[in-house]
Amino acid sequence: MQKLVVIGAGMATGRMLEHLRDTDPGAYDITLFNAEPRGNYNRIMLSPVLSGEKSFAEIVTHDEGWYADNAITCRFGEKVLSVDTERKVVTGEQGEVAYDKLVFGTGSSAFIIPVPGHDLPGVVAFRDLEDTTAMTEAAGKPGARAVVIGGGLLGLEAAAALRLRGMEVTVLHIASHLMERQLDPAAGYLLKKDLEKRGIEVLLEASTKEIIGNGRAEQVNLADGTELPCDIVVMAVGIRPAVTLAQEAGVACGRAIKVDAQMRTETPDVFAVGECVEFEGNLFGLVAPLYDQAKVLAKTLLGEDTSFAMRELSTKLKVTGCDLFSAGDFAEGEGREDIVFRDPARGIYKRLVIEDDRLIGAVMYGDTADGNWFFGLIKDGTDISEMRETLIFGPAYQGGGSVDPLSAVAALPPDAEICGCNGVCKGDIVAAIEGGATDLGAVRAITKASNSCGTCTGLVEQVLSVTLGDDFVLPTAQPVCGCTDLTHEDVRRLIKAQELKSQEAVWQELGWKTRNGCHVCRPAVNFYLLADWPLDYRDDPQSRFVNERNHANIQKDGTYSVMPRMWGGMTTPEELIAIARAAEKYGATVKVTGGQRIDLLGVRKEDLPAIWHDLNEAGMVSGHAYTKGLRTVKTCVGSDWCRFGTQDSTGLGIKLEKKLWGSWTPHKVKLGVSGCPRNCAEATCKDVGIICVDSGYQIGVGGAAGMDVKEVERLVDVKTEAEAIEWTTAFVQLYREHAKYLDRPYKWLAKVGLDWVKEVLSDAAERAALVARFELSQSVYQKDPWAERAEPEAARRFQPLADLTVQAAE
Template sequence: MTRQKLVVVGAGMASGRMLEHLFETAPDVYDVTLFGAEPRGNYNRIMLSPVLAGEKSFDQIVTHDADWYAGHGVDCRFGETVIAIDRENKTVVTGKGETPYDRLVVATGSAPFVIPIAGKDLPGVRAFRDLDDVEAMVAAAGRPNAKAVVIGGGLLGLEAAAALRLRGMEVVVLHLMGHLMERQLDPAAGFLLQKDLEGRGIRVHCEAQTKAILGEDRAEAVLLDDGTVYPADLVVMAVGIRPEVRIATDSGIHVERGIIVDDRMQSSDPDILAIGECVEHNKMCYGLVAPLYDMAKVAANTLAGKEAAFRPVETATQLKVTGVTLYSAGDFADGEDREEIILRDAAAGVYKRLVLKENRILGAVLYGETSDGGWFFDLLKKGTDVSDMRETLIFGQAFQGGAPLDPTAAVAALPDDAEICGCNGICKGTIVSAISEKGLSNLDGVRAHTKASGSCGTCTGLVEQLLQVTLGESYNPAAVTPMCGCTHLGHSDVRRLIKSKQLKSIPAVMQELEWTSSGGCAKCRPALNYYLVSDWPDEYADDYQSRFINERVHANIQKDGTYSVVPRMWGGMTSSKELRAIADVVDKFDIPAVKCTGGQRIDMLGIRKEDLPAVWADLGKAGFVSGQAYAKGLRTVKTCVGTDWCRFGTQDSTGLGIRIERFMWGSWTPAKVKMAVSGCPRNCSEATCKDVGVICVDSGFEIHFAGAAGLDIKGTEVLGHVGSEDEALEHIVALVQMYREQGHYLERIYKWAKRIGHDEVRRQIMEDADRRKAYYDRFVHSQKFAQVDPWSERVSGKDKHEFKPMADLTREAAE
């Protein structure tokens, strides 16, 4: 059978999901040409907020990469905008010519609404719709003391505001209505949300009527009708979207608010389908992902000649702001014929409200605790009579039917069409079927086959419970996940076999452990290199090319291709001589930005790659060693001034911090390690959120470990108390060596400690003196072979280890 020509206009989430379904159901029917206005393929747009916040990279939100398109024979025309549809000749027109089609799918999405005010076209005014917007906002956030004004207190605006605040900007949110997210939240929940955001340093101004954006060459401020002026280096317009229908309108297809489609996603032209945010179905336009994915499946079936009909369902809302837990669904407006059930817990920041009519849920608003959101939503969609559970309804599913249900029983009771993953529109039945039919046994497998929990991660707990329900006793949440696609072995097995089989080179590991690829991949080679460095410090020669670029060139690569260099300042201390040397380097190499870091060091940003060897040479002459701000190793030991200067200091925290840092720097670890020493319990150096921290007290030193203050926020665990600096050093070194020998590559200390157990760490380090001493001695031994010159790198000679100047190695890497 001759394959038909299918042209898809728009390379977004809806068309991407449609192509997935089409290739599953009718893989040989169409030759597909895909046009996208952006110079890139499909990515998860609802995860742009974490990218803007720096919590995810763009690569992590890509849905279909080049290999996926190539594997399905898709002719990708990214960066090429369709400007017209010639329905008579059945072609689409771009600036490069015409492309014929037999069937056409329009998935042009939506365009941001821009308030028609003076200054709206100034540079520095952005929407928040695509990666280009994100990159522009990140660039604006990089300016010193940068200020942002976000116009719009809806879902998108608040995600942008929170992300920009995490980037360090001063942020003001302007919202026209009386409370935030008024379409999804009632006033009480809106108040809690505003309070939460203001606690994060975001200023919120409701009932704000924007009059103009001020500035000459670029945006400088926002003026309100009442005369209020907010300075702004960046203005983000997030006030709504409109269906992008221009090419459909120009071609004569029936368009009202959106492109009019029937239940099969067909437009007024039987050869043209439309899906996504550009569509209007039964007088409704949709912007949330679940109905768009439903449209995608229906369109794929229509193209494959199968019966299908789009039946829109209620949708729920969750806010993807780290630390904000919010869920809303349905209609929660007041009314004489309605009743409400409210639960408030001010101390815990919990608010729950259900709106009922004739014993059926019409709407639900949950703030602070949302685990029952899916259950309430299912009752709402099905119109379930809740009379019998009226008295306990607000307490959730676990309190229905007598004895409380455990979480596993609760998720087992959910129907197959209950939505589990809102980001990707995945229901319970899809996950359970994938587990059963594809033999999935762990969370990574479910993510790979269904995408559930692969975006914001909110539903991870529910997915794990479904694994347990489906697999029963055979489910092992600690089941081995392969370290990469080159092997079936997990990190722990690889580490164990390297030692037991005495494997001392990457080729030996790959041969003996039966790697499926000849040279490994970008995931396994850095991991293997670290494991070999850690296990055989005096025999294995560090494989320079198996390190990430930052470690290869001893600097952090920046978004524009330049680098930043961070000299080490022991314990955060410096001198006029060192500062003059840094100033001289900044002037000599015209370095555009110099920043004080949170780790009490100085970061020089914007250095050209070709200047790195000379920069290092000058810093080396001044006595500096690398601050290793790029390293899977000891980054910094942050200190307060302790007894030398502080009237509250109980010990010499600065001296101890410097001693630890000088003793341990240059050692590689599975992931970055940050430390701090505070001179008293007032904790000015923030020791209780570090990988390893010390709190000085009158009787000695309290050692902490396994804290986090990044994507995850976690206070430390107490390891124990020691009486002297020597003991503190020994215990800290032994703890880090234990982590070095047992940690998985890129696994932070807090994750490693949780995996093996905090009590086990305490037992080995605090209680077993012989084992502690053995860890300490192995670390000391390994340091004999660690990097001894900050701007040199160890390379292998035939009979011994030699050192090359870093400048030479950098030139080799560049060549």
């Protein structure tokens, strides 16, 4: 009988041994080494053990009886010291054993980030029973705190388990969403929300700087200064194939032990299986391919002809209540399309990725019942073109024709829930309509349907339409874009009401129909978020138009225009000379603009950081001529110079510009201050136009001189410059907080009415609050993008950024 030596009693070798014995019990004389002092157990079930939901005994797959029954010589708790492939001998701590066939099943070890303090007691991985026991012990202390580094599968399972054991748990994750390898940001958002619901703190984009403590881990410090006291630190950031023994034995390794489709290494009679192998460049960590490999290896050892093949994988997380599923490839790509379904009320997100009429990826959260069906479609490469319209609803909906939404609604029974948030059924709505509610607002007032997240608005309208027939006319309010049925105003309202502070929160909670918006809604949502939550939300440059991303206006020929800010139009000989020199140096064309500044045209993209640097050196900052934000404050020369000037209009303009610059607004904002009613600064066709008069300042708002021409309407007359600045700032902030993205103030005013704005701003407390909120926002956003980007380090990173090239210029 041939001698088979297996090094490592993990899930892969265990399964392989089962196959071997089941198929041909007498084929081999088997010796099984394991460094752990025990045999095979279901390592992926350590989480329930950790949580206390299962005992270790329950997850042991092969007990002593099985090894005995199957005549396997177990050398558990004994490390293998070396392998001699010439002599075909394995040397363990207890002595040599010869082999005819050798299997490496050495698995992997946890990757420990080499931060200072990583080797302190109390820093553990989550890999084996010893780790589990250490954690369980730590959890025994009342009020104990755990920091889990790593928001992947293993880390989250550990976190959830520790939380179940009553610990205060913080998860640190380096990426911008959890489980980024298995989930897209939308599912990551829901997962995070669910974890938070159960009391787990999740910190994203968290970079661990060090672990400190007196003799053992007591605190984790992050790069951003956050300090997290703790009793235990769990490192769950990944695994590394354990290949040292194989390498020392001269077995060919890449990132792991290289095997072919029959699990043969490049060394005769030496095989490998599980997390320690590399096949066609791939490593393996999930259980399904390991089991495949185990089967192939068993057959190979028995002389059967078979091959291991990569196959689609699906992921589930074993955390109760966190129902997620992902499979296949859900990266973005040319020619790929998404089908997205969201049900905010039930916390459901489903996304299918289609390519060439085939499903190639699926991510689901909240309702994963159809996961396996989708997984089957992915694995089988089924042509889904026939069922595309209803595909997202799963197998139950297939087989029929295309869906007419109205007849679908008509067919709903009266007790079908329409509004999940408020538990309103179709019958309630029909009753309301029959009671006289003939539009959305009335139905909403009576039934509360669509009054919370708003995503059932379309459905409610369909009920109205079905019930009223031609008497129902769809309201004119336009949704933001095809990604949602909500209007901009709805989105703004809901972002505030539901305290949505991230794009993913908006997509999910407002039931976006697309994965992460489009070029229409993303810039809008990005603005709404940063306007409402300046401290919580971080501006997303990828959701900006190209000019805002590059902080310069791209021109027809691909070059850029560069425009320094000139406060109130004032400049100096020194600045003029610096601009002239820059124009010469970078071959720019020079044009004076109507916005009282000087434009340098034709600057090559690669020269941008350098020209910014030069202009910065001369004391100038970006003029933001490319933003939806404050452009210029046009001024006349005012009382300083003009014989007619009644006030220091230039000075006021400069003060306003210095206060307001750098703030993002729904659309560009232009101000003007004229020193007298002759209005040389053309202030009365600006978004905010101030006319100085003897008695003070007349503040007008809502002017325009672009696609439309419109004169400002009088907001208020004030006596002092300070009041003029306060009112203007409060007005701008009110506009920032309420206007639809890409509505200039005059369009916004036409919707909300000047009277309302006057009423709000007339309240001194509210005015002060608006100014305070504006100033808070400026504490984050008022910074010169040139200075930031002209630094050599940043300049090197100044690379082309793809996607949103559509631009709303005017």
